[in-house]
Amino acid sequence: MQQGASTATMETITEKxxxxxxxxxxxxxxxxxxxxxxxxxxxxxxxxxxxxxxVFLTSYMTVRMSxxxxxxxxxxxxxxxxxxxxxxxxxxxxxTFILITSSGTMAMAVNFGYRRNRNVTAALMIVTAxxxxxxxxxxxxxxxxxxxxxxxxxxxxxxxxxxxxxSFFMITGFHGMHVSIGVIYLSVVAFKVWRGDYESRGYExxxxxxxYWHFVDLVWVFIFAFFYLW
Amino acid sequence: MTEHxxxxxxxxxxxxxxxxxxxxxxxxxxxxxxxxxxxxxxWGLILLFMFLKAGFIIAIFMHxxxxxxxxxxAILLPPTLLLVLIGxxxxxxxxxxxxxxxxxxxxxxxxxxxxxxxxxxx
Numbered sequence: 001m002q003q004g005a006s007t008a009t010m011e012t013i014t015e016k017x018x019x020x021x022x023x024x025x026x027x028x029x030x031x032x033x034x035x036x037x038x039x040x041x042x043x044x045x046x047x048x049x050x051x052x053x054x055v056f057l058t059s060y061m062t063v064r065m066s067x068x069x070x071x072x073x074x075x076x077x078x079x080x081x082x083x084x085x086x087x088x089x090x091x092x093x094x095x096t097f098i099l100i101t102s103s104g105t106m107a108m109a110v111n112f113g114y115r116r117n118r119n120v121t122a123a124l125m126i127v128t129a130x131x132x133x134x135x136x137x138x139x140x141x142x143x144x145x146x147x148x149x150x151x152x153x154x155x156x157x158x159x160x161x162x163x164x165x166x167s168f169f170m171i172t173g174f175h176g177m178h179v180s181i182g183v184i185y186l187s188v189v190a191f192k193v194w195r196g197d198y199e200s201r202g203y204e205x206x207x208x209x210x211x212y213w214h215f216v217d218l219v220w221v222f223i224f225a226f227f228y229l230w
Numbered sequence: 231m232t233e234h235x236x237x238x239x240x241x242x243x244x245x246x247x248x249x250x251x252x253x254x255x256x257x258x259x260x261x262x263x264x265x266x267x268x269x270x271x272x273w274g275l276i277l278l279f280m281f282l283k284a285g286f287i288i289a290i291f292m293h294x295x296x297x298x299x300x301x302x303x304a305i306l307l308p309p310t311l312l313l314v315l316i317g318x319x320x321x322x323x324x325x326x327x328x329x330x331x332x333x334x335x336x337x338x339x340x341x342x343x344x345x346x347x348x349x350x351x352x
Contacts, residue, residue, distance in 0.1 A: 017298075017299075018299060019299065021298060021299055021300065022298075022299045022300045022303060025298060025299075025300035026300060032300060033298070033300060033301045033304070034298060035297070035301065040301070043301065043305050044305075046305075047305055047308060047309070050309050051308075051309070051312070054309065054312045054315070055315070058312070058315055058316055058319050059319070061316070061319060061320065061323065062319045062320075062322060062323040062326075063323075064323075065320065065323030065324060065326075065327060066322075066323045066324075066326035066327045066330065067330075068327065068330045068331060068334060075263055088263065088264065089260065089263055089264075093256075093260045096256050096260075097253065097256060100249070100252045100256060101249075103249075103252070103287065103291055104245065104246075104249040104252075106291075107245045107248075107249075107290075107291050108242070110238070111239070111240070111242055111245065113237075114237045114238070115239075202237070203237065204237055207237060207238060207293070210291075210292075211292055214287055214288075214291045214292045215292070217287060217291075218284055218287050218288065218292075221280055221283045221287070222280065222284070224259070224280075225259065225276050225277070225279070225280035228263075229259060229262060229263050229276050230273070230276065
């Protein structure tokens with residue numbers, strides 16, 4: 001019965017599009033967003049998360065603008081020597097490519113979910129989760145290097161402005177926590193997809209999980225630009 | 231708008247295209263650092279590649295381009311308020327920097343000038 005009601009809603013909303021559609025969606029006596037409720041709620045959660053990460057990045061901007069001490073040179077802090085070559089910022093570049101690749105496999109998983117190809121969907125989600133786990137692994141390596149070798153602490157460091165450590169651990173730590181939760185979330189949903197839990201309910205859940213995962217990638221785009229490259 | 235009835239279904243090709251584009255754009259933003267570009271050129275290119283990547287991820291991977299405008303506005307308009315916060319905090323940051331320049335022992339370091347011994351001074 002509920003299915004029939006929502007189909008009727010779909011038909012009425014498609015009559016208007018553009019800005020007339022915005023007015024119609026908000027003012028008609030019906031559900032405003034013609035999407036599954038889980039997807040609307042995930043978008044609203046991601047909106048709140050946008051504000052959290054924006055506040056972190058804004059506070060980073062404020063402390064970096066206001067310090068009278070030289071800001072540590074990130075391309076040297078995050079450089080690695082691979083096979084005798086000293087390459088600046090290389091670890092961060094690899095982490096960026098890994099996260100983009102995982103976003104690609106996630107987009108594929110959503111597509112194969114709607115085609116009701118369970119096994120491929122679950123496999124692609126597991127690949128996404130593994131790429132995410134390797135990202136967290138590299139972050140652990142990066143943190144260890146910074147804490148043990150460079151002596152960077154949240155309250156100070158030998159390279160320059162002491163706000164560098166607090167901004168770094170706060171922002172990348174919170175992002176890494178999001179990636180870790182995403183890996184768990186992906187693994188759980190992948191298992192349920194493989195088991196066939198969504199055969200009757202539909203595969204919107206894969207798209208919802210995908211929204212979260214793409215958001216994690218999206219946040220990294222901003223962290224990469226502002227914290228590592230600026 | 232048939233894709234809404236059965237969820238978001240699009241040809242696989244578009245995902246491969248965007249995937250490739252994101253790789254290229256990430257390489258470009260890495261090159262900005264690798265080639266040691268400085269000043270407004272560096273900041274402008276960083277922002278350009280960042281917004282392009284963010285736009286493609288939101289529009290294609292997160293399917294925002296195919297959502298109804300009511301949802302697009304509900305999600306994308308509130309973050310514009312953050313511009314006010316960023317503006318206010320930029321003013322605050324500048325003010326703190328100038329105050330520190332006046333009241334700390336040493337004059338503020340010019341941007342780009344290395345002062346290694348200053349962290350011990352405070």
